[in-house]
Amino acid sequence: xxxxxxxxxxxxxxxxxxxxxxxxxxxxxxxxxxxxxxxxxxxxxxxxxxxxxxxxxxxxxxxxxxxxxxxxxxxxxxxxxxxxxxxxxxxxxxxxxxxxxxxxxxxxxxxxxxxxxxxxxxxxxxxxxxxxxxxxxxxxxxxxxxxxxxxxxxxxxxxxxxxxxxxxxxxxxxxxxxxxxxxxxxxxxxxxxxxxxxxxxxxxxxxxxxxxxxxxxxxxxxxxxxxxxxxxxxxxxxxxxxxxxxxxxxxxxxxxxxxxxxxxxxxxxxxxxxxxxxxxxxxxxxxxxxxxxxxxxxxxxxxxxxxxxxxxxxxxxxxxxxxxxxxxxxxxxxxxxxxxxxxxxxxxxxxxxxxxxxxxxxxxxxxxxxxxxxxxxxxxxxxxxxxxxxxxxxxxxxxxxxxxxxxxxxxxxxxxxx
Numbered sequence: 001x002x003x004x005x006x007x008x009x010x011x012x013x014x015x016x017x018x019x020x021x022x023x024x025x026x027x028x029x030x031x032x033x034x035x036x037x038x039x040x041x042x043x044x045x046x047x048x049x050x051x052x053x054x055x056x057x058x059x060x061x062x063x064x065x066x067x068x069x070x071x072x073x074x075x076x077x078x079x080x081x082x083x084x085x086x087x088x089x090x091x092x093x094x095x096x097x098x099x100x101x102x103x104x105x106x107x108x109x110x111x112x113x114x115x116x117x118x119x120x121x122x123x124x125x126x127x128x129x130x131x132x133x134x135x136x137x138x139x140x141x142x143x144x145x146x147x148x149x150x151x152x153x154x155x156x157x158x159x160x161x162x163x164x165x166x167x168x169x170x171x172x173x174x175x176x177x178x179x180x181x182x183x184x185x186x187x188x189x190x191x192x193x194x195x196x197x198x199x200x201x202x203x204x205x206x207x208x209x210x211x212x213x214x215x216x217x218x219x220x221x222x223x224x225x226x227x228x229x230x231x232x233x234x235x236x237x238x239x240x241x242x243x244x245x246x247x248x249x250x251x252x253x254x255x256x257x258x259x260x261x262x263x264x265x266x267x268x269x270x271x272x273x274x275x276x277x278x279x280x281x282x283x284x285x286x287x288x289x290x291x292x293x294x295x296x297x298x299x300x301x302x303x304x305x306x307x308x309x310x311x312x313x314x315x316x317x318x319x320x321x322x323x324x325x326x327x328x329x330x331x332x333x334x335x336x337x338x339x340x341x342x343x344x345x346x347x348x349x350x351x352x353x354x355x356x357x358x359x360x361x362x363x364x365x366x367x368x369x370x371x372x373x374x375x376x377x378x379x380x381x382x383x384x385x386x387x388x389x390x391x392x393x394x395x396x397x398x399x400x401x402x403x404x405x406x407x408x409x410x411x412x413x414x415x416x417x418x
Contacts, residue, residue: 036388037064037409038139040360042078043071043097045395047123048086051130054394059136061402063409066137068199068390069127071189072096074146074169081398092117095149096185098124104188108180110154112188128193137196139309140189144182144300145171145202146210159209160233162254169210173203173296174289175235182296186303197307199331200300204312204320206286206293207231220258221267223275227254230286240288249281297325311360314344321353329356331390336362339377346384358388363405364396374401378408382415 039058046054046069058064076092092115099122100112114122124140131138148169151158157175159167171178186198202208207229217225232254237247257275261268268275276283301308309329312320317332330353338344339361348357359381365373378389389412391397391405 034387035382035413036066036137036358037062037412038066038068038137038388038390039064039363039405040068040070040141040390040393042090042393042395043069043123043127044090044092044117045080045082045085045393046127047121049082049084051123051127055130055134055136057402058394059134062406063413064391066139066196067127067131067394068139068141069097069124071098071124071140072142072144072147072185073201074143075148078395080395082395093149094143095147098122098189098193100185101188101192104191105181105184108184109177110150110157110181112181112184113150115149124193128195132194138194139197139199140193140195141199141201141311142185142189143201144185145173145208147171156234158233159207159231161209161211161228162230162232162251162258164232165211167210170208172231172233172235174231174239174292175233179296179299183299183303186300186308190304190306195306197309197329198300198304199309199311199329200297201311203293203297203310204316205229206290219265219267220261221269223268223270223272224258224261226272227258227268227275230254231289236289239292240285243288245284245288246281247285250279250285253279253282294323294325297323297327301326309356309358314338314347317347318351321351327355329358329388331358331360333360333392334362336365339373345377345380348384348386356387357385358390359386360390360392362396363391363393364398364401372404374404375408375411378405379411379415382412 039062041054041058055067058067072095074094076090076094078090080088080090095115096112097115097118099114099118099120102112105112128138146169151171152168154177155166155168157171157178159170159172173179173182189195190198207226209229212228217228220228232251240247240250257268276286297310307328309331310320310323310327311331311333314332314334317330320330332347334344334347347359361374361377361381363374381389397405
């Protein structure tokens with residue numbers, strides 16, 4: 001039986017197109033490209049330094065075959081490394097990093113608006129033209145749920161925990177307006193900019209919250225952190241009730257478990273799946289919402305006239321691989337700690353994935369780490385047989401990192417074609 005249930009399919013409008021349209025599209029494009037080397041670029045870095053200059057570096061010096069441009073995202077407060085930067089610290093409330101085509105957003109109450117720093121400019125259009133002229137692949141990376149600039153205007157569309165606390169920065173992807181908005185974003189980007197792929201950056205888990213900082217979450221324990229993230233907004237509750245789930249019991253059991261952990265200071269040490277297995281209504285609620293999450297991802301891929309990719313953390317790879325959603329690529333994001341873990345340097349071992357397998361790695365190592373470590377990291381990943389590598393990100397790459405990346409990409413291409 002489909003874990004999403006009938007209600008999950010019904011609530012994600014347009015998902016009936018998924019099995020045919022997306023499958024046909026994927027059959028044309030999957031595995032048509034050999035090994036790829038991409039560089040993630042933030043649009044403000046490209047615009048500030050000059051589009052042609054950046055693409056000269058990426059294509060001419062590094063030998064990369066494409067760039068991935070951040071097209072929407074959360075709040076930003078980033079130190080910029082490159083000389084001549086107009087602002088040493090980039091600050092933004094996040095949002096859409098392109099000028100939205102209003103005709104694509106007629107099915108949602110969420111009014112699309114570009115991030116404030118863009119004003120009336122649309123650098124993504126110029127970047128797309130430049131990539132087309134050079135034969136460079138252009139991908140766009142999108143954050144869906146984490147759009148604080150837009151979410152704070154519509155609290156009724158955001159995540160709500162079991163206590164009724166409302167997020168100020170996270171959309172719930174199951175809210176009908178939010179779901180339609182995200183599908184419109186995919187349609188807008190994939191049809192108006194000639195992109196090779198749309199990458200989804202924050203959809204590898206069904207639930208996400210921003211209401212606690214990391215120490216507070218850790219103090220709840222593994223199961224407690226998972227319970228606190230479960231969304232009990234009106235949209236989620238209504239859909240689950242339609243599937244015959246006792247949502248009142250699911251809310252009560254979550255409140256009781258979390259209240260005990262919070263008030264006693266004792267974390268819930270069991271794993272999340274182990275905990276919910278003992279509470280049938282909550283288990284059923286989570287299964288229904290997880291199924292709906294997969295249907296939502298499938299509805300996004302149905303809107304794209306290009307490839308689609310899902311970013312996942314190493315911890316979420318196995319679960320995401322089980323998603324029955326028509327994705328072309330799975331991209332594992334490896335941070336510095338993951339790179340130090342030998343097991344995580346073989347992220348796809350013993351995981352069956354019917355998609356391209358790529359990784360994204362930091363372009364710059366932590367303080368005190370030799371830049372040659374980047375060469376070693378990419379060499380190891382290439383030897384593991386990954387289909388592509390993305391360096392995160394251009395704005396953090398100095399001369400040393402460029403030299404290391406050039407060597408690593410050259411080795412990766414040589415190994416992949418050997």
